[in-house]
Amino acid sequence: MAIIAPEAERSGIAAPAVPLSRVRTIEEANLNGFPSDRQLIDGQWFLRLSPGNPARRVNSLNVFDPADDVDCAARLAAARTVFARAGVAFHLRWTPLVPQALTGHVDALGWLRIGETGVWSRPIDADEVMSGESAGVERVTLADWLAAFGATGGTRPEAVTPLALSRLGASLERVAADLICLVARSADGAPAAVAVAVADRDLLGIYDLAVAPSCRRSGLGRQMVRACLAHGAAAGCREAWLQVTAENASARALYRGLGFSEAYRYHYRAPPDAD
Structure with a gap:
């Protein structure tokens, strides 16, 4: 049975369909799959910075433990200073792993919620071949x-x-x-x-x-995903995952037709004065 993140319910976000331990494993794979130029670790808070790269996934604060909620306000301010010094717009990647105290703090500050995205997954059959x-x-x-x-x-x-x-x-x-x-x-x-x-451990990120x-x-999109799955099976992966934005209905239909379903959701929080 999945452990439900209370902050997900409080924020009006669908609770994850997988245990928080699996959410963390996929989020770790996301770090491994797209390394940032720079990284600063504060407990379970990971600051990822890649000046000049437009992707928010490598320019955001990622939190990996909902219990790491000590001094949220001060730590968030310190993280913003690091981003400002690097000339990178600050974003908090909100996943079910973000502490409730941090969610409440940015809510109180009136931070924007942008980039609604689903993380979808599906098993990979061992005999899945090209x-x-x-x-x-x-x-x-x-x-x-x-x-x-x-x-x-x-x-x-x-x-x-x-x-x-x-x-x-x-x-x-x-x-x-x-x-x-x-x-x-x-x-x-x-x-x-x-x-x-x-291919990272038992996971294949696409x-x-x-x-x-x-x-x-x-049909090329479907062809490419099938090829990814075949390579993942050959590498010994047992589960594939990918990210799809909320507004991309055609991609969601493609992935649903290939057996993917939503595991959890994330979005970004940004201060109202963010670039």
Whole structure:
């Protein structure tokens, strides 16, 4: 039976469908799958900073224990100072692991709630192999993947600027787990779709799935996820997870059709004066 985080209920957020111990394991895999440029640890509070990288996941305060609630106000102020010194806008990544006292404190300060996202997961069958549906997907080097990611247009325009691509590559180069870079190409050899997966212990994280605009609605998204799952099975992973924003109805439908379901949700909290 899942342990329900009381702060989730208090904040009007759906309680996690998995135990908090599993939430923590997935959140740890998120750290491992996308290392930040800099990190500062304060107990179970992890400050992640990557100046120049637009992704909030590597520019936010992440908390890993709902019981680590001592001196929340002072520690939050100190964390904000670290971010200001680095020139990075401050965000708190709110998950069911955030202490209730910290949630109440930012609520009282009137902090904004943005970036509603679901973390979805599904089991990986041990005999899941590359099928005809995923056989056209090639595993490539990180350098080739970054070029393909840029060519497809990426996940959003700000993710494929020269600086963003450079920062993304630097982050992925630091991944110590098994980094799986996948590309599908059109008949003329141009990149049609990309995805990155990270095999970390028994978990397979799937990130940055992007399909070129001219190739959308052709089943490539499903093909890329199937290929990720096959590589995960080969690496001994037993569960796949990914993140999908609340407004992305088409992606949620895709993942639901592939057997994923929501494990828990997160969002970001930011001060009203945040950039």
